Amino acid sequence: MAGKAGTKVILQAIGGNAFITIIKFIGFVLTASPSMMAEAVHSLADTFNQILLFIGVKQSESSTGEDYATGMGNARYVWNLVSAVGIFFIGFGVTFYHGMHSLLADHHESAPISWIAIGILVISFAIEFWVLLGAWREVNRQRGQMALLDFFRESDDPTVLAVLLEDGVAVLGVLLALIGLLLGQLTGQNYFDAVISIIISFLMAFLAISLGITNGKLLIGKRVSVAQESDIQNFIESLPQVQRVVHLNTKIIGSGQVRLAVEVELYGENLVDLKSLERDVQELRQTDNPTKVLLKSNERMIRVVGNHINEMEVKIVERFPEIVIIDLEIN
Numbered sequence: 001m002a003g004k005a006g007t008k009v010i011l012q013a014i015g016g017n018a019f020i021t022i023i024k025f026i027g028f029v030l031t032a033s034p035s036m037m038a039e040a041v042h043s044l045a046d047t048f049n050q051i052l053l054f055i056g057v058k059q060s061e062s063s064t065g066e067d068y069a070t071g072m073g074n075a076r077y078v079w080n081l082v083s084a085v086g087i088f089f090i091g092f093g094v095t096f097y098h099g100m101h102s103l104l105a106d107h108h109e110s111a112p113i114s115w116i117a118i119g120i121l122v123i124s125f126a127i128e129f130w131v132l133l134g135a136w137r138e139v140n141r142q143r144g145q146m147a148l149l150d151f152f153r154e155s156d157d158p159t160v161l162a163v164l165l166e167d168g169v170a171v172l173g174v175l176l177a178l179i180g181l182l183l184g185q186l187t188g189q190n191y192f193d194a195v196i197s198i199i200i201s202f203l204m205a206f207l208a209i210s211l212g213i214t215n216g217k218l219l220i221g222k223r224v225s226v227a228q229e230s231d232i233q234n235f236i237e238s239l240p241q242v243q244r245v246v247h248l249n250t251k252i253i254g255s256g257q258v259r260l261a262v263e264v265e266l267y268g269e270n271l272v273d274l275k276s277l278e279r280d281v282q283e284l285r286q287t288d289n290p291t292k293v294l295l296k297s298n299e300r301m302i303r304v305v306g307n308h309i310n311e312m313e314v315k316i317v318e319r320f321p322e323i324v325i326i327d328l329e330i331n
Contacts, residue, residue, distance in 0.1 A: 009131075009138045010054045013163045016127045017047040017170075027120040031181070034102035036117060038095040038197035039124070039177045042204060045091035046166050049083035053159050056080055060254055071324075073254015076159055080215040083162065088208035092201050099197030117181065125174045128167050135164040154225050157255035158214045169207050173200045224250045224258055235319050236262060241308045243267050246331045253325070260316070261327040266308070276300060305330065 024040035027033070056079025062072050138160050143151035155161060180196030223229065233245050247263040280297045284290050313326050 007054070007057055009134050009160055009163055010050055010057065012134050013050045013131045013167060014047060014054065016131045017043050017050060020124045020127055021047055023120045024124060027117040031117040033117065033177070033181055033184075034099055034194045034197040036121075036177060036181070037098050038200045039121075039173055041094050041098070042091055042170060042173055042200060043124070045087055045204070046170060048090070049086050049166065050163065052079045052083040052086065053162060056083075057159060071254060071257065073257040074219060076157070076255060077215045077218045080158055080162060081212060081219065084208045084211035084215065087166075087204055087211070091204035092208060095204065096198060096201035099194050099201055102197065103191065103194035118178070121174055121178045121181075125171065125178075128170045128174060132164065132167040132171055135160055135167060139164055156218065156222075156224075156252045156257075158211065158218070159255075161214070162211050165207050165210065169203045173203060176200055218252055221251045224252060232260065232262075232316075232320060232323075236264065236312070236316065239312055239315060241266050241312060256322050257324045258320075258322045259325040259327070260320075260323045261329075263329045263331050265331045266305075 021040060021043040024036060024043055028036040028040050053076070056076035059075035059079070060073050062075075139148075139151070142155070142157075142160065146154075152161065176196045176199060180193040183192035183196075224232075229248060229250055232250070233248050236242055236245055236248075243265040245262060245264050247261075249261045251259045251261075253259050277297070280293055283293045287293055309328055309330070313328060316326060317323055
């Protein structure tokens with residue numbers, strides 16, 4: 001997620017889903033509809049899960065403390081994973097159980113249609129669609145010219161994606177719940193309503209598993225894309241001090257935060273200060289204590305290499321600002 005715009009999307013989702021949860025439970029009380037119950041539980045799960053996403057974003061933006069040497073950038077991945085678990089057990093588990101209970105019940109006659117319930121679903125659809133559009137705009141802003149599927153695979157911030165997917169499933173769920181109510185009235189049976197409830201539960205299971213896999217990869221230590229690593233390697237090898245990159249590894253440690261480990265071979269002749277070296281040669285010819293001259297030359301060489309390493313790190317960060325930690329070794 002990129003800053004305030006992404007946080008705004010989450011807050012919109014929390015507010016919208018909290019309101020929808022209340023009116024859907026009212027709709028369930030009025031209709032005793034299994035699919036309305038599924039939708040109410042779905043929205044309740046979405047509300048709590050998006051609160052968890054918000055907590056994760058705020059923690060990940062916290063300044064580095066003594067206990068977190070590399071910052072708390074991956075806190076959002078932890079809370080996103082907790083959110084995915086919540087969607088699975090609360091959203092899928094409760095909804096599937098209620099749908100199966102309704103499907104296997106002896107009494108299958110559909111309750112009379114409630115236009116209040118229909119109105120609730122229409123209002124829910126409008127709010128869910130509004131939140132979905134906000135998340136969609138933020139995703140488009142973040143991905144730029146990148147293909148949508150590539151962005152889904154390579155994004156280092158699944159928070160807005162979570163809101164997008166949750167509300168996409170929610171919009172579809174509202175439509176399915178409406179279909180379930182109408183089919184129940186047309187047939188006089190609530191089989192369809194119960195089946196719709198079960199379908200909604202499987203949509204939530206798919207959502208939870210997808211988000212769990214995505215955040216699990218980021219917590220384990222996902223690399224940046226091959227193209228990004230290639231760009232980083234080519235840039236480092238273009239530096240005048242570098243002969244070649246021996247080894248390069250990256251690790252995403254937060255949204256827009258990458259740790260780089262790189263081992264390079266340097267051009268020795270490019271590091272030598274010829275004038276200082278010539279003075280050392282003259283001193284060696286004239287001194288009675290060559291060890292002192294060699295020690296001084298060696299100390300200077302260490303400082304020179306250190307300065308070149310610092311210079312390379314500065315240039316790397318200027319070119320790739322997402323790299324916040326560099327472990328640079330000389331081969």
